[in-house]
Amino acid sequence: MSNTAQQRVRALKVDNFMRLRTLDIQFDGHTMTLSGRNEQGKSTVLNSIVWALGGGAAGKKFPNPIHNGETKATVEVTLDDFVVTRTASVDRKTSTLTVTSRDGSQKYASPQKLLDALIGKLSFDPLEFSRMNDKDQLAVLLDCVDLGFDLQELEADRKSTFEERTFVNREVKSLDAQVQGIDAPDEAPALVDVGVLMQELTAAQRAYADVDSAIRDVSSWEMKLIDVQTALDRARQVSVDLLAARDDHRDPDEIQEQIAGSTEANKAGELIRQKAIFSDQLKAKTAEADELSNKIKALDKKKSDALAKAEMPIDGLGLDENGVTFQGQPLSQASSAGLTKVSVAMAISLNPNLRLAYIRDGSLLDSENMKIIQDMAEACDFMVLIEVVDESGEVGIVIEDGMVATDPEW
Known part of the structure; x- marks a missing residue:
């Protein structure tokens, strides 16, 4: 017999477990209603199954399983292929467990190991799922769906990539503003070395000053022509020589005009240089932002592809x-019927081997939702126990003072 074969609970016998005194129920059909007044032991029916099958973890949940005043508690759960019996005694710190084949021909040496392979979310209540917040519902669904990767790690990677891209895009905007804010000409004039021009200006001014001085000398010597003819001739010769030398220099006014224009020329060149630098940075940052955007798209596609392939507990169910x-x-925006369908599908998915779910607040269900639960339980060959508060004694199996008060009504 395979340990992982699907099992349904077929019968339950309880003696002196917590609030229950004695109980013997046959689980027929696919839904069963447990009714009665509050504090009569309805919830303890499921707790007894949890205790019998759950081992050490269940033992911690129910540290005092024996009915008040008694010395021993026994729970026997009959499954499709096994009979599970757990007993607690006041003289023992731990309970004892036996698992046999249903026909009694085989007793299993490692009973809890066998049961652990069956137990899913044994105490899962579909209505409990409907009341969870978005984050907890997502965590439960991820327990049911094999995406092939850790969704939380993918979301963390996407978040960090998105934040990095946001930072890079701020730099892109800043650099773009700096590029657009520089009103530079399309082509820069040649750079002008002002120092060289100043040296040339000094030399030219000196040359022109020398010529002016020589001309004054000529005039002076011409006035004294009679007395200083020789000196005049010499001065004329000097003047001729200086005039020749002056031709090697540009007009000082022209040089000054060029110096005046050099500031604007150099400024235009510097603006072009700055714009080119910022343009290169802008191009690099834009490429980096595009690369991060592509990474985000790839992460989103990986997630969407995985979700598209994932087998959800019910058609139309998804996650973001x-x-x-x-x-x-x-x-949270689904209709009451839709929420019930999803919740029951989740309960079935979370208990793939032990086909049992339990609704503790069945009194909240209207006839439409009750019909949905019954149809889904039958379609999936699942047993759903529904606990309702009822004092009429006419609904389902009535639990009163820890015992079955009436015969089951299906």
């Missing part, structure tokens, strides 16, 4: 970064 969705909308 905010939580669980149903038919493309947040689950």
